[in-house]
Amino acid sequence: xxxxxxxxxxxxxxxxxxxxxxxxxxxxxxxxxxxxxxxxxxxxxxxxxxxxxxxxxxxxxxxxxxxxxxxxxxxxxxxxxxxxxxxxxxxxxxxxxxxxxxxxxxxxxxxx
Amino acid sequence: xxxxxxxxxxxxxxxxxxxxxxxxxxxxxxxxxxxxxxxxxxxxxxxxxxxxxxxxxxxxxxxxxxxxxxxxxxxxxxxxxxxxxxxxxxxxxxxxxxxxxxxxxxxxxxxxxxxxxxxxxxxxxxxxxxxxxxxxxxxxxxxxxxxx
Numbered sequence: 448x449x450x451x452x453x454x455x456x457x458x459x460x461x462x463x464x465x466x467x468x469x470x471x472x473x474x475x476x477x478x479x480x481x482x483x484x485x486x487x488x489x490x491x492x493x494x495x496x497x498x499x500x501x502x503x504x505x506x507x508x509x510x511x512x513x514x515x516x517x518x519x520x521x522x523x524x525x526x527x528x529x530x531x532x533x534x535x536x537x538x539x540x541x542x543x544x545x546x547x548x549x550x551x552x553x554x555x556x557x558x559x
Numbered sequence: 560x561x562x563x564x565x566x567x568x569x570x571x572x573x574x575x576x577x578x579x580x581x582x583x584x585x586x587x588x589x590x591x592x593x594x595x596x597x598x599x600x601x602x603x604x605x606x607x608x609x610x611x612x613x614x615x616x617x618x619x620x621x622x623x624x625x626x627x628x629x630x631x632x633x634x635x636x637x638x639x640x641x642x643x644x645x646x647x648x649x650x651x652x653x654x655x656x657x658x659x660x661x662x663x664x665x666x667x668x669x670x671x672x673x674x675x676x677x678x679x680x681x682x683x684x685x686x687x688x689x690x691x692x693x694x695x696x697x698x699x700x701x702x703x704x705x706x707x
Binding site for chain 2: 468470471472502504505506508533537540541
């Protein structure tokens, strides 16, 4: 299954809604698409919506940690929202949640 | 240990085949008395091992070959062997360290996932000749679980 990503920018926040399986097949292209928007717009908050991601491995984790480094270097913030239980398990196992906060929904990010 | 059933896959070292390999192994493993969570973990470790072969073993050369042999053994355990004929690993102990990666854009968790989600992991590698990863996961039968 190919991954799909929808991008939505509201002021300085970029929301990326990803669907599919996050493995090495798709991470390079997704990385380029996200970084292009981070570089060409004045984004200081990146929200990765993983609600429709059914699988993630260390290539997908590498994508997230790379965006964390990029956004943090510009004093920005990054959040993960909507991870399914199976994806959340891998995120917690990797410890990525210590760097990138996990929220249930995009609304939760806004309200927090 | 005798083999009850096995499947042997051979495919090009293409990123498209990572999901193919994990789906095949996951479907095969479902013959065992295991949960969906078990299947997800098995798919993850296959994804990690095959990705390692493509990225590190073959340096993303799509013309190379990866072999996967997955077997159900008599004691209801699942054995997975992932083999490449790539550049091999110079220092296996270093490669197995959590968060070690020769590629700074990756997290270096592949072997950590394999070791954590499987009961046994053996890595045999020779520089210039390739790497073979053997993974074993045991699934106690329902009878054994009832007695426990």
